[in-house]
Each structure stands twice: as structure tokens, then as C-alpha cells.
Amino acid sequence: MKALFSSIYSWADERLGLEDLVQFAKHKTVPVHSQAFWYYWGGLSLFFFVIQCVTGVLLLLYYRPGPDAYDSVRQITYDTNFGWLVRSVHSWAANLMIAAIFVHMFSVYFMKAYRKPREFGWWSGMALLGMAMVFGFSGYLLPMDDLAYFATKVGMEIFAAVPGIGPKLADLVRGGPDVSEYTVHRFFALHVVVLPAVFVPMLGFHLWLVQRHGNAEPPSEEAKPEAQRQSESFFPNFMMKDFAMWLVAFNVLSVLAFMFPWNLGPQADALKPAPLGIHPEWYFMSQFQILKVFGDWFPGKLGEILGIVAFTAGLMLWLLIPLYDLAQEAGRRARRATYFGLFTLVALIGTTIWAYLVL
Ligand code: HEM
Numbered sequence: 001m002k003a004l005f006s007s008i009y010s011w012a013d014e015r016l017g018l019e020d021l022v023q024f025a026k027h028k029t030v031p032v033h034s035q036a037f038w039y040y041w042g043g044l045s046l047f048f049f050v051i052q053c054v055t056g057v058l059l060l061l062y063y064r065p066g067p068d069a070y071d072s073v074r075q076i077t078y079d080t081n082f083g084w085l086v087r088s089v090h091s092w093a094a095n096l097m098i099a100a101i102f103v104h105m106f107s108v109y110f111m112k113a114y115r116k117p118r119e120f121g122w123w124s125g126m127a128l129l130g131m132a133m134v135f136g137f138s139g140y141l142l143p144m145d146d147l148a149y150f151a152t153k154v155g156m157e158i159f160a161a162v163p164g165i166g167p168k169l170a171d172l173v174r175g176g177p178d179v180s181e182y183t184v185h186r187f188f189a190l191h192v193v194v195l196p197a198v199f200v201p202m203l204g205f206h207l208w209l210v211q212r213h214g215n216a217e218p219p220s221e222e223a224k225p226e227a228q229r230q231s232e233s234f235f236p237n238f239m240m241k242d243f244a245m246w247l248v249a250f251n252v253l254s255v256l257a258f259m260f261p262w263n264l265g266p267q268a269d270a271l272k273p274a275p276l277g278i279h280p281e282w283y284f285m286s287q288f289q290i291l292k293v294f295g296d297w298f299p300g301k302l303g304e305i306l307g308i309v310a311f312t313a314g315l316m317l318w319l320l321i322p323l324y325d326l327a328q329e330a331g332r333r334a335r336r337a338t339y340f341g342l343f344t345l346v347a348l349i350g351t352t353i354w355a356y357l358v359l
Contacts, residue, residue: 024211028234031217038107039215039238040245045104047246048097049203051253052135055090056192063142065188067181070267073143077264088257094136096253098283101129109341112325112334113216119322121213124206126319131199136281138187138195141179149268150278152187153179158291161304178270219330277359286348287311289355318344 013019030039062080064072076083105125108114114122141152156179160170175182221229232238280288294307317340325337 025235026233028211028214029231030215030234030238031221032230032232033217033221035107035111035218035221038103038111040242041100041104041107042210043242044245044249045097045100046203046207047249048093048100048253051093052090052097053196055086055093058086059090060192065142065181065184069142069181069184070144073145073264084261085257088260088262089253091262092256092260093253094139095281095283096249096256098129098132098136100249101132102283105129106341106345108216109321110338111216111218112337114322115216115325115328116322118209118213118216121206121209122322123319124202124209127202128199128206131195131202133283135191135195135199136283138191140281141184141187142191143264144184144268145265146268146272146275147265147278149179149270150274151280152183153274154278155280155284158288158304161291161301162308163305180270219328219334222328279355279359282352285355286351289351289358292355314344 009018030036059076062072062076062083063069073087076087078084108122108125137152137155141148156170156174159173160166162169171177173183173186174180175186217229279285290311291304291307294310295303297303298306321337321340325333327334
């Protein structure tokens with residue numbers, strides 16, 4: 001048996017160069033230190049993304065975009081074997097994936113892993129986060145129940161408030177002046193064709209960069225002499241720990257999806273008044289609140305425009321941080337970058353809680 005396996009291996013190796021991969025896996029290491037727990041969060045984001053792909057394809061077997069959208073989701077939820085479970089897992093994993101990406105982003109930030117040579121890891125990661133949020137926004141409308149319909153309507157109004165191109169862009173995305181079955185078609189195309197086609201290569205690039213540069217060590221570790229720094233092999237040691245974390249994530253996801261099955265509200269009806277307290281998903285609540293506050297402070301459209309400007313400016317600073325905090329040693333810029341990170345974290349959590357309190 002062993003001889004058979006080894007001759008199959010040599011046959012494949014001659015044609016595919018497998019030995020290079022084996023050597024690479026043997027030499028790949030991961031730093032060991034007190035903050036190494038945060039290295040699991042990129043892998044966890046990846047795990048949830050794989051769940052999204054599998055459950056998304058299963059949902060595609062029955063989902064019908066267009067005027068039939070609500071009926072098809074009702075059929076998935078109530079008439080199809082395990083349809084409710086697949087839908088529930090897909091919706092819960094979408095939220096857990098975005099939560100894991102946020103944890104990953106902030107841990108990378110505070111470990112200063114955006115510094116040279118990892119700038120492109122930071123930027124490709126930001127692109128992935130942006131796309132993950134658009135995945136969530138476009139997916140939210142697809143069932144066309146009343147919450148989905150009115151939340152998308154509100155979301156698109158914010159979009160339309162962008163000075164200049166906003167109204168035209170909103171019409172283009174909606175397929176008309178209002179959210180309709182055409183919007184469902186467009187969001188569907190975005191959700192299952194355009195986004196995956198861009199997200200997957202971007203993810204490949206992101207993971208390739210991680211392989212190229214290895215895991216960054218936090219500044220406290222980098223300050224230690226070489227002899228005091230430890231590492232472990234990725235294969236199989238760290239990979240097994242990664243899998244253990246995936247198992248924990250799978251359990252959390254299963255409990256949530258079983259115990260709190262994803263709801264389907266009444267069918268959207270444009271003629272009915274919007275239900276009370278319409279709001280977007282939690283990961284848009286911070287922006288939602290900032291725009292609301294600016295809208296209250298300033299008259300007319302000015303508030304919305306200033307809100308959008310303030311948010312875009314913050315985002316730009318966040319994106320450009322690798323070009324500001326350059327030095328490896330602790331200095332004024334390094335400290336400022338850390339304070340900016342703390343401020344952003346507190347502001348994001350604070351405005352999100354505030355948004356829920358005043359709903
Ligand atoms: C679907 C989204 C994402 C996936 C699947 C993903 C996956 C990963 C994985 C598996 C790693 C290696 C392990 C680790 O350090 O955690 C990693 C590293 C990294 N990620 Fe992400 N990531 C995503 C989003 C992001 C975001 C939003 C950012 C920041 C804006 C980011 C920035 C980085 C950086 C700079 C590294 C290198 C960290 C280091 O060297 O220690 N990633 N990512």
C-alpha cells in the first residue's frame with residue numbers, strides 16, 4: 001500500500017512539483033507569544049466565508065429573484081426539507097463573518113501588522129471588508145419581506161444623498177426611482193456573480209501576501225532579542241489549533257442557527273407605511289447614527305452631506321495609516337496611530353450602541 005502511494009506521489013510530483021509545496025509547508029512557522037490568539041481571526045473569517053459559499057449554493061437551488069422572490073424564500077423556509085436551517089446558517093454566518101473580519105482588522109491594527117512590507121495586506125483586507133459589507137447589504141433585500149424592503153429603501157436614500165452623482169447612482173442601482181423587483185434582480189446579480197468574481201481573487205491575493213511575508217509580530221515581541229522569540233511550525237501544529245477554533249466557530253454558528261432560526265416577515269408592500277424603528281444591519285448602524293446626528297445638527301441636505309464627508313475622511317485616514325506609521329521603533333507617530341485606533345474602536349462601538357438606544 002505504502003509503495004503504491006509513493007509511486008502515485010512520485011508520478012504526480014514529476015508533473016506538478018508537489019515537493020516544493022511540501023518543503024514550503026515544512027518550513028512555514030508562526031510566532032508564539034502572549035498575543036498569538038489574535039492570529040486565529042483571519043482564519044475564522046475564512047471559515048465563515050466557506051460556509052457562505054456552500055449554503056449560498058444550496059439556497060440558489062430554490063431562490064427565484066424578481067416578482068417571485070418572497071414566495072421562493074417562503075417555500076425555502078416552510079416547505080423545503082431543512083430549507084429553514086440552510087437559510088438560518090447563511091444569515092447567521094454572514095453576521096459572524098463580518099464580526100470576525102472586524103476583530104481581525106482591529107487585531108492586525110493594534111499589532112501594527114500594516115507596516116512595511118504588509119501595506120498591501122492592509123489595503124486588500126480593507127477591500128475585502130468593503131465587499132463583505134456590500135454582500136450583506138445586497139443579500140438583506142433578497143427575501144423581499146417588509147423589513148428588507150424598507151431598510152433597503154432607507155439605505156438607498158443615504159446613498160442618494162452623496163453630492164453630485166448620488167441620485168443618478170441610486171437610480172442605477174435600484175433600477176428606477178424606487179426599490180422594486182428590478183432592484184432585487186440587480187442585487188441578486190451583485191450578490192451571486194459580481195461580488196464573488198471580485199472577492200475570491202482579492203482573497204487569493206490577501207492569502208498569498210500572508211504566505212509571502214509570514215505573520216507579523218507585535219512591537220513588544222519585535223523589541224526582544226532574537227534568542228527570546230519563539231515560533232512553532234504551521235503544519236501541523238498551528239493548523240490543528242486553527243481547526244480547533246473552526247470547530248468552536250461551527251458550534252457557535254449551529255447553536256445560533258438552531259435556537260434562533262432566521263425570521264421571514266410579511267411580504268413587502270410599498271403602499272403600507274414603513275414598520276416602526278426601521279434600521280439597517282448592525283454593521284451599518286454606526287454610519288447610520290453619524291448621518292442622523294449630522295442631519296439633526298445642520299439644516300436640510302447640509303447635515304447629510306457633512307456626515308458623509310466626515311465619514312469618508314475618517315475612512316481615508318484609516319486606509320492611509322500604513323503610510324503614516326512607518327517606523328519600526330516606538331515613536332510619536334506610532335503612539336498617535338495607536339490612539340487613533342483606540343478612538344476609532346470606541347467611536348464605532350459607541351455610535352452603534354447609541355443608534356440602538358435611540359431607535
Ligand atoms: C474575508 C475577509 C478576510 C479574510 C478571509 C482574511 C484572512 C486572513 C488570514 C487567514 C490571515 C493570516 C492569519 C492572521 O493573521 O489572522 C490574514 C492576515 C492579514 N490580514 Fe486578513 N482577512 C480578511 C480581511 C482583512 C481585513 C479587513 C484587514 C484589514 C483592513 C486584513 C488585514 C490583514 C493583514 C495586514 C494581515 C497580515 C497579518 C500578519 O502578518 O500578522 N484582513 N488575513
